[in-house]
Each structure stands twice: as C-alpha cells, then as structure tokens.
Amino acid sequence: xxARSVVIVSxxxxxxxxxxxxxxxxxxxxxxWVVDDTAxxxxxxxxxxxxGRPAEEPTEEVVWADxxxxxxxxxxxxxxxxxxxxxxxxxxGPVAGLPxxxxxxxxxxxxxxxxxxxxxxxPTRTGRLLDALADEVVVQxxxxxxxxxxxxxxxxxx
Numbered sequence: 001x002x003a004r005s006v007v008i009v010s011x012x013x014x015x016x017x018x019x020x021x022x023x024x025x026x027x028x029x030x031x032x033w034v035v036d037d038t039a040x041x042x043x044x045x046x047x048x049x050x051x052g053r054p055a056e057e058p059t060e061e062v063v064w065a066d067x068x069x070x071x072x073x074x075x076x077x078x079x080x081x082x083x084x085x086x087x088x089x090x091x092x093g094p095v096a097g098l099p100x101x102x103x104x105x106x107x108x109x110x111x112x113x114x115x116x117x118x119x120x121x122x123p124t125r126t127g128r129l130l131d132a133l134a135d136e137v138v139v140q141x142x143x144x145x146x147x148x149x150x151x152x153x154x155x156x157x158x
Contacts, residue, residue, distance in 0.1 A: 005087065007089045007103075008026065009073075009090070012036040026090070034077050071099075082107055090114060091112070092114045097126070100113075101130055101134050110135045115127075
C-alpha cells in the first residue's frame with residue numbers, strides 16, 4: 001500500500017464542507033472520492049480538476065435510506081481502496097462514516113472519522129459503533145468529546 005493515497009467518503013452538505021476544510025492535507029495525495037451524486041459534489045470535483053490537480057474518479061451515487069445502499073457503498077469504498085492501493089480512508093459523519101469504515105476494514109485500510117460539527121453531544125448508535133471500529137475519530141467542537149470516548153478535538157474545518 002502507498003502512503004500517498006487516500007479514499008475520501010463524504011455525504012453532501014456539511015460533511016463535504018468539512019472535507020474541503022482538509023484540502024491542505026489531501027491536496028497532493030492520490031485520491032478517490034466516494035460521495036453523494038449531487039450537483040454540489042460534482043461542482044466541487046470539477047473545480048478540483050480545473051485547478052490543475054489530478055482528475056477525480058467519477059462520483060458514485062450514495063443513498064443512505066436502507067441497508068442495501070449502505071452495503072453497496074461499503075463495497076464501493078472497498079473497490080476504491082483497492083483501485084489506488086490506499087492505506088487510509090477518511091469519512092465524514094455517521095452517514096458516510098459507516099460504509100466508509102466498513103469498506104476500509106474489508107480492504108485492510110486504516111480509518112479516520114471526521115465528525116460533523118453539528119453532530120449531537122449524545123452518542124448515537126452509529127456513533128458508538130464507529131467509535132469501536134474507526135482507528136481514529138476527530139471532532140470539531142468540544143461538546144462532541146462527550147459523544148466520542150477517544151476522539152481528538154481538531155477545531156472547525158469550515
């Protein structure tokens with residue numbers, strides 16, 4: 001596996017904004033995005049290419065309404081890790097986090113969960129599961145530390 005590649009898994013909205021906030025970290029890495037197939041995500045990925053950075057992989061439609069879609073996205077993440085031989089999967093929020101972490105585990109990659117800043121300070125079932133599965137969890141606000149036992153506070157990414 002190469003240390004110069006990463007798979008980034010994100011829903012739209014706040015999660016995608018948080019991933020944009022990490023631009024300085026992933027900018028020079030080989031990467032594959034697994035994101036909601038929305039106009040916002042497509043515009044973001046087109047801007048990345050227009051700025052002279054490597055073209056992104058096509059977005060994959062991700063609908064989080066049922067377990068079948070979670071399974072499909074989990075497998076998409078696993079394939080993305082294999083495609084670029086990534087050592088790390090970064091996922092934002094519980095919606096994208098679950099298939100991101102599961103797909104990374106299936107592929108043998110490490111995981112970093114970036115919790116959305118608006119997330120509750122009360123642990124959700126998904127949050128508790130991801131705490132147990134993710135290698136690292138980072139939060140953007142102090143109140144989120146109550147919901148994630150071993151999380152690190154990184155501050156706002158927006």
